[in-house]
Amino acid sequence: MPSKYEVLVQQVREQITANIWQAGEKLPSLREQAESSGISLMTVMHAYQILESQGWIFSRPQSGYYVAPKAEFLTQPAVHQQVQPAESVDINDFIFEVLQAGRDPDIVPFGSAFPDPGLFPRRQLTRSLSRVAHAMSALSVVDNLPPGNEALRNIIAKRYALQGMKVSPDEIVITAGAMEALNLSLQAVTRPGDWVIVENPAFYGALQALERLQLKALAIAAHPRFGIDLTALEQALNDYPVKACWVMTNSQNPLGCTLSDEKKQQLAALLQRYNVYLIEDDVYHELYFGAHKPLPAKAYDTRGMAMHCSSFSKSLAAGFRVGWVAAGEMAGRIQRLQLMSTLSTSAPMQLALANYLATRGYDSHLRRLRRMLEQRKNSYRQALHRLLPEVRINECHSGYFLWIELPPGVDATELYRRALRQKISIAPGRMFSAGGLYNNYFRFNISYEWNDRQTRAVEVLARLIKEMLPV
Structure with missing residues (x-):
């Protein structure tokens, strides 16, 4: 029997659907x-x-x-499989091409x-960095070796x-940023040839990491609105000797969707039942728009098998390249792996962030940013x-x-190349799949101020799309 809050959730959904x-x-x-409704205030709030x-x-x-x-439900690719195995991943060259092209300062950076x-x-x-630079001693580098600056970790x-x-x-x-956290976490629990679950579509950094570490990908379908398909995930866990699962639970890149708390709890429980490590990529966790910050799936981990990376x-500061992993039982192994690779994260950057975060400025900044x-x-x-209007x-x-989903027959990679010649970048869907899917999708960055330049660029995209429509 459904609980009271579940009944209310279903009622409101049906009312919205019925206009x-x-x-x-x-x-x-x-x-x-x-x-x-005759139910408690807390129950309504939860719903x-x-x-x-x-x-x-x-x-x-x-x-x-x-x-x-109203959301327009996007279709899934016609050849879409709920579980798509790939014995090898070969996507880095194309991703490198797209990222290099986006470095041109004259390009409108939608990609x-x-x-x-x-x-x-x-x-x-900058003020915080200046303060710590003057106060640094010869021991600062040693004090900030793995696991990292104590004040920042606190x-x-x-x-x-x-x-x-x-x-x-x-x-x-x-x-050194979330990518190092994610790569070290993946390296800590796998060996070349192991199967790793990713989403489909997936953040291209996950695909690059699998390619670099010679791992096999099990791409699990992710719904544009509700995220990873847990039924397909369990099927994959039954059929393959999976070692790790790399998932973005909040603001998934490229889809943008956030898993519900119930689904996060189910995800954590499912992986623990099959003794599979969760590598949770949660770099967008502060960029929610509602009144309540979403929990990570790690909140439901009871065995220390979830590595929460952010x-x-x-x-706050893209150029500082400071991230972390809450690594559970793998913390010691990840520290040793870091010492063998990058040695440590930049000491001045760690100290500067600790200095800034000790003030009340961060939360005020986050409210403005959101x-x-x-x-x-x-x-x-x-x-x-x-x-x-065609998309x-x-x-x-x-x-x-x-x-964004393009009309059938319009290739996003070709659109990307034509747009680039007009000094406009997009991120074509091919970047987000090891299996060559999502050829008529692309990811679009909206963080820059909407102005005349952006308007003209979108008008150019509209013209290019119309030129590419099948006759």
Whole structure:
């Protein structure tokens, strides 16, 4: 029998689907809903939080909850398989080509993986870096060897604690960005030839890591709105000797979707049942738009088998290249692997971040950043619907990416090449699949301010798409 909050979630979904509540319309307040439904205020709040995490509604501070814009459900590729095995991964050359092309400062960076640097508090970070540079001693390098700066690890542990999670500073390893955290985590639990689960589509960094470490990929279908298919995941766990599962649980790149708390809990339980390590790529965890920060799947790990990887690159300082992994039982092994590779993360950058994070400026910055990204995403979404009527856009309420489906027969890789000649970049769907899928999809960065330059660039994309439509 479903619980009271599950019943309310289903009722509100059905009401929105039936157009009883229109997109942009304000829902009854928590108190009003509790009185009319005859359930507790906490139950209503829990139901609204679930609806928000699933993209049905969104919240505005001091205002209430509103119905989200209607999502156009994107189709899956025609040759799509729920479980797609790949004995080898060979995608790095193409990814390198796309990333190198995006370095040109004259290019409109719709294909960029990084947020607009103008959104970051550079002046305050520079002051912190200056302070620690003057105070550094000869011992600073030694003090910041793995597992990393103690003050910084304590600050990160306290931020976990604010979400109700018990993560000891001793299991946190500071790394040179999230990519080092993810690669070290993968290396810690696999050997060449092992099977590793990734999503489909997946962040291309995961595919590059598998290629570098000579690992085999099991790509599990991810729904544009609800994320990884857990039924297909269990099938893969039954059929293959899987060693690790690399998943993005919040603001998945490229889709943008966030798993519900229930699905995260099911994911963690499923992997623990099959003794498979979870490598959780959570670099966008601070870029949620609602009132409540989503939990990672690590919150539901009871055996220390989840390695939660994140960084400050997407929320604070891309150039600092400081990340971390809350590594559970693998913390010691990851420290030893780091000592054999990069030795340690930059001591000045660790010290500068610890100095900045000790102030109250970070959370104020995050509130401004989330508000700005939400505004820009809404502006881009409206403009793209108007200027690119041929495409379909995945509606997700976090982060700074849109996942866009082109009409059948329009190749996103060819569109990327034609757009690049016009000084416009996009991230073609081929970057996100080891099996050559998603050829009529691309990822679109909305973090830069919408202005005349962006308008002209989208108009050029519209013209190129029309030229490529099958006759």
